[in-house]
Ligand SMILES: O=C(O)COP(=O)(O)O
């Protein structure tokens with residue numbers, strides 16, 4: 001296993017906590033630092049491509065982008081890997097369930113988001129009857145025409161990068177990260193992550209959200225990129 005890539009979820013993982021959009025700068029500092037060991041750093045999120053491309057650019061990351069919960073992938077160029085969704089559904093869903101469409105929806109092709117993030121039985125039934133897929137990230141409800149999720153996007157990105165899943169560390173917080181983490185070799189879940197995700201984690205951080213990312217990545221740096229901590233006997 002020669003680790004080469006760290007893929008990180010954004011909301012709830014790079015942020016200060018799971019109820020805010022404010023970035024944890026210790027996480028960014030650590031991810032910037034670990035790139036000096038030769039790691040690439042990429043982001044995997046339900047957010048829109050323009051939001052993630054700006055984040056990726058200004059944070060100086062270089063390991064690719066999986067946007068719209070796996071429907072849009074960027075590395076050397078932009079790929080849309082899902083079916084486009086009818087934007088007319090936005091008003092219908094808003095009115096039916098008294099929710100708000102995200103300001104990002106006009107910048108999305110395939111995955112529409114709404115808040116508040118509480119998914120109800122009626123919403124699931126509505127989606128099923130329309131042949132749509134629906135899920136919640138804890139931040140927002142996501143609706144798409146394609147069954148594809150973060151796992152499909154990550155598999156596609158790894159093929160673009162020419163790396164095998166064993167070379168990859170993934171870090172996440174919510175249910176939409178389960179299939180993403182199943183596509184990487186070493187699974188890290190932040191301490192305040194969903195229980196369902198923690199169950200599949202190889203390492204659960206003591207700290208929450210972004211501080212948890214900093215905790216794990218700084219340990220990786222001290223161990224010069226060795227997750228088994230052979231260099232220092234850390235219990236990674
Ligand atoms: O877009 C969302 O709902 C949450 O974003 P995330 O996938 O970065 O956690």
Ligand SMILES: [Mg+2]
Nearest residue numbers: 009011012174
């Ligand atoms: Mg998240």
